[in-house]
Amino acid sequence: METLTIVTVLYRSSDMLAETLPTWVRSADGLPVRFVFADNWPEDGCEKVIANCLDDDRYEYLPDSSNPGFAAGCNRAVASASTSHVLLLNPDVWLPDDALARICAAIAEDPGTPIAVGLAMHGGEFVGIDLNPISLFIDRSATVSRGPVGPSGGAAVFPTDLFRRFGGFDEHLFAWGEDADLAFRLYASGVRTRPLDLVLPHAGGHSVEGDNKLQGFRAFLLARNRLLVAARTFTWPLMLVAIPMLALAHLALAARRVRQGLLRPFLRGVGRGLREGPAARRRWKGKRFGFASLFSYLTVRRA
Structure with a gap:
């Protein structure tokens, strides 16, 4: 078997x-x-x-x-x-x-x-x-x-x-x-x-390599999904801390996307993520990652 x-x-x-x-x-x-x-x-x-x-x-x-x-x-x-x-x-x-x-x-x-x-x-x-x-x-x-x-x-x-x-x-x-x-x-x-x-x-990125349109789609999805993952999986207390951090982070990421010529799809992704956040959260009904999970992750070392 x-x-x-x-x-x-x-x-x-x-x-x-x-x-x-x-x-x-x-x-x-x-x-x-x-x-x-x-x-x-x-x-x-x-x-x-x-x-x-x-x-x-x-x-x-x-x-x-x-x-x-x-x-x-x-x-x-x-x-x-x-x-x-x-x-x-x-x-x-x-x-x-x-x-x-x-x-x-x-x-x-x-x-x-x-x-x-x-x-x-x-x-x-x-x-x-x-x-x-x-x-x-x-x-x-x-x-x-x-x-x-x-x-x-x-x-x-x-x-x-x-x-x-x-x-x-x-x-x-x-x-x-x-x-x-x-x-x-x-x-x-x-x-x-x-x-x-x-x-x-691992070669990495073979499916989008050399294709500007797909590179833009990837930038859009990463920007959108970063917000959706937080909305789906974080507890509300952790979200209150994470939101200002994510806002600052996206400013730093935007500067990088400007250098890459990918600012427009990145901003579309941010906008879409903000709009879709509430629906994304409703799709998961189980336990969410909160301060207890974060503390455990940061303090417990692997065997």
Whole structure:
């Protein structure tokens, strides 16, 4: 019986997947691992790349030309998984030969706990998600002594039932921030994430690279989603403190977006986030991240 399903959302990913998927197949050799691919841009040939690398009974391919987003793609793929655990893995990540064996061993040690797998990108090494006073959530440096808030969506292991029980990713967020939203909700509910001493090479940003329109869409979503994540997952007392900090942070971020030529989509995102905040908050009825969660996160060091 398979233990692990690798869940991958594809978008303009055929060239990258042709490089990385063979490393996944080698790493999965002899292990109880399946694959599910949610393809949000099926016309670019990913299906052929997958068929050339994997036997038909080893994977499921879920195309959707409407491009519902990374969050919806992950949820759809996890819904089809029949294994006890899922590994969310971006298509621009390479797997060393022993990576999946080490991940499966970590699952066996503590099956009920999410795992943040490390990623090497942009000249640094990162494991999971960290809090940040300016951007609210960032990639957590591997050198930070405290544990992660939760796993990054680029390389995350979840018990399948846990992911489903918390509603998976908020599909309205579309992309960029949906993993932080889930991380805050899990942390507030007492679920802690283990960092795994494994760092995977990660290209990062392949789906928007070289496309100014998509870069603008990313800037819009990051600005909007930062506000929506706070509105959804923070308690009201923490929100009262966070709002002025976020206001100052957005002034600093606006200066950066000016230099990048992305100020207009950034401002649209801020405006949209402010308008959609109340509706976003109503979509989550569970426990929220407050001062007790914040104190625990800042003071408890990982083992």
